[in-house]
Amino acid sequence: MKILLGGIPLGCDNIGDEAIIACVVSMLKESIPGVELTVATADPGTAELLGVDVVKPFGFAGCPVDGFAEAVRRHDAYVWCGATGLSDYPQAALDLLETAQNAGIPSFVWGVGMDDELNPVFFKVRGKRRALLRCIGLAGAYERHLRARLVRRISTILPRCKGVWLRDPQSAAMLASMGFPGAGVAADTAILLPRPHSHDSTIPQSRNSSLPRPRTLGLCISTQRQVADLDGVKGMIDTVRASGAEVLGIPMNPKTDRALLEKLGVACIEGTTPEAVAEAAAKCDVVLSSRLHLLILAANVGVPVMGIARGSKLANWLSNFGRTVEGDVYSCDWARVARHVLAALADRGDWDAVCGKAYAGLRARLEKARAEFVSGLEACSGK
Numbered sequence: 001m002k003i004l005l006g007g008i009p010l011g012c013d014n015i016g017d018e019a020i021i022a023c024v025v026s027m028l029k030e031s032i033p034g035v036e037l038t039v040a041t042a043d044p045g046t047a048e049l050l051g052v053d054v055v056k057p058f059g060f061a062g063c064p065v066d067g068f069a070e071a072v073r074r075h076d077a078y079v080w081c082g083a084t085g086l087s088d089y090p091q092a093a094l095d096l097l098e099t100a101q102n103a104g105i106p107s108f109v110w111g112v113g114m115d116d117e118l119n120p121v122f123f124k125v126r127g128k129r130r131a132l133l134r135c136i137g138l139a140g141a142y143e144r145h146l147r148a149r150l151v152r153r154i155s156t157i158l159p160r161c162k163g164v165w166l167r168d169p170q171s172a173a174m175l176a177s178m179g180f181p182g183a184g185v186a187a188d189t190a191i192l193l194p195r196p197h198s199h200d201s202t203i204p205q206s207r208n209s210s211l212p213r214p215r216t217l218g219l220c221i222s223t224q225r226q227v228a229d230l231d232g233v234k235g236m237i238d239t240v241r242a243s244g245a246e247v248l249g250i251p252m253n254p255k256t257d258r259a260l261l262e263k264l265g266v267a268c269i270e271g272t273t274p275e276a277v278a279e280a281a282a283k284c285d286v287v288l289s290s291r292l293h294l295l296i297l298a299a300n301v302g303v304p305v306m307g308i309a310r311g312s313k314l315a316n317w318l319s320n321f322g323r324t325v326e327g328d329v330y331s332c333d334w335a336r337v338a339r340h341v342l343a344a345l346a347d348r349g350d351w352d353a354v355c356g357k358a359y360a361g362l363r364a365r366l367e368k369a370r371a372e373f374v375s376g377l378e379a380c381s382g383k
Helices: 015-031 046-050 068-072 090-102 127-135 139-160 169-177 230-242 256-263 274-282 292-300 313-321 334-346 351-378
Strands: 002-006 036-040 053-055 077-081 107-112 163-166 216-220 246-249 286-289 305-309
Touching: 002 015, 015 036, 015 046, 015 077, 015 107, 015 274, 015 292, 015 351, 036 046, 046 053, 068 090, 077 090, 090 107, 090 139, 107 351, 163 169, 163 351, 169 313, 216 256, 216 292, 230 246, 230 334, 246 256, 274 292, 286 292, 286 334, 292 305, 292 313, 292 351, 305 313, 305 334, 313 351
Parallel strands: 002 036, 002 077, 036 053, 077 107, 107 163, 216 246, 216 286, 286 305
Antiparallel strands: none
């Protein structure tokens, strides 16, 4: 059986996206003996790294959808897998699904999430057009038109898929409000990333309370929807260091996030793979991030996590642990965040029990959805 995986901007310096695709590839290889996988990515090194074929990242990284129909016809199924694509870049991924469907290739959506805010790059009026439409009182109407057009496409294209599973119930509810109430609920496939050897177990590991000082905060501040108060972030970092703790930068974009963290005076890890991120997170006592997948990879190894929201996806993830975000990128009390970080560095509280229970539920949810997904794919073999 041949499956084409795509629908997210792979090979574009987002370690979270690379974690997703690595785990989807591993899951499908384990679930479907002899499966042949192709990944749409801008990084040709993915072929050797994951043991797959690769094609261009159709719809992303400046690569048009032209030629996708020919590529997808060489496969038995097409899967749009992972990330927050239904709200971040839905038009490109929906174009790909529609093209596959029109070519007669069964299509699936796997593990995709939704923010409660559509990507302002595509769904907010900007620049001269905004100034003009605001002058005539039509900016709001135009933005509602953009959303309505997306709703129409969702309600037309997704029902033609052979299966749709989102990564959390909040995303499924959001999608239902936009015209597709039939999505199943899985979990983010990145929870399957293999753990560093010292943390290898069936549930997230507890950390040794006798670890040597100083304690360490792992930190990532994203350049996407960047934090408004960078001086506040710097003050938080200074407060943590003044307590005797260290701050370790774990950039999830090895270019842009690294540059920002270094500007804030934070030394960063050198590794640029999901495995390197997991290993670095495992050496921290607390991780604070505005990037979702750093929180996931840290929680995978049992490290307490704290989030700065840029949309609802971090809040959705933290709700699995009964936690809430510390604030958002637009408005955040960084002195309060510093106090919470110091408290977490001093005392893990009930994190280990909460984390173990949360992961048991996430894995059960993912396994149920995986069985349904694989059954649907196997039904397409040879078509």
